[in-house]
Amino acid sequence: MSADWFDSLVNELARLPGIGRRTAARLAFALVDDRELARSLSEVLRQTFERIHECPECRNLTDAERCSICTDLSRNASVCVVENVADLRSIDDAGLFRGRFFVLHGLLSPLDGIGPSQLGIDRLSALVRSLSAPEVILALDATADGEATCSWLGRSLEGSGARVTRLARGLPAGASVEMIDAGTLTQAFEGRQKV
Numbered sequence: 001m002s003a004d005w006f007d008s009l010v011n012e013l014a015r016l017p018g019i020g021r022r023t024a025a026r027l028a029f030a031l032v033d034d035r036e037l038a039r040s041l042s043e044v045l046r047q048t049f050e051r052i053h054e055c056p057e058c059r060n061l062t063d064a065e066r067c068s069i070c071t072d073l074s075r076n077a078s079v080c081v082v083e084n085v086a087d088l089r090s091i092d093d094a095g096l097f098r099g100r101f102f103v104l105h106g107l108l109s110p111l112d113g114i115g116p117s118q119l120g121i122d123r124l125s126a127l128v129r130s131l132s133a134p135e136v137i138l139a140l141d142a143t144a145d146g147e148a149t150c151s152w153l154g155r156s157l158e159g160s161g162a163r164v165t166r167l168a169r170g171l172p173a174g175a176s177v178e179m180i181d182a183g184t185l186t187q188a189f190e191g192r193q194k195v
């Protein structure tokens, strides 16, 4: 077995979060042993990433014109702002919130060159106004970048007519929304405070 192609397979797999080199090597061997699995996996990856794009209203990822949340008429007009699609899924799957979402795809981080325009503030303001949202819930990580983003969004949404709240009690300092358990997330939602 030539090392080149195997190493590059392991290198790519090891770039995924939570996958160390040993696990990456195990996955690579599994794919080598099951060519049919490797073929269908690569086809699903190719098709998925050709099709998906940001929903024009909420920046969730979708393969339709608008995402399944924005087209769900049973949802209320409040908006929950999240950092990424993983956080959206955690909150939606926990059934804590039956309104609309908005995905920032990052947090304010001047050192990394992430400013207001990358986070889609114009689209968030447009969504809040078009829904006449009674409340905007900032469900962001309890980190320095999360805090900075909450303060900035609170100021940016002044005058939008919405009550801007943020997750509070239960979210430990430094916690990431995606990683906390459903019970803690429920507490954080119930204890949300005005920004």
Ligand SMILES: [Zn+2]
Residues within 6 Å of the ligand: 055, 056, 057, 058, 059, 060, 066, 067, 068, 069, 070, 071
């Ligand atoms: Zn959407």
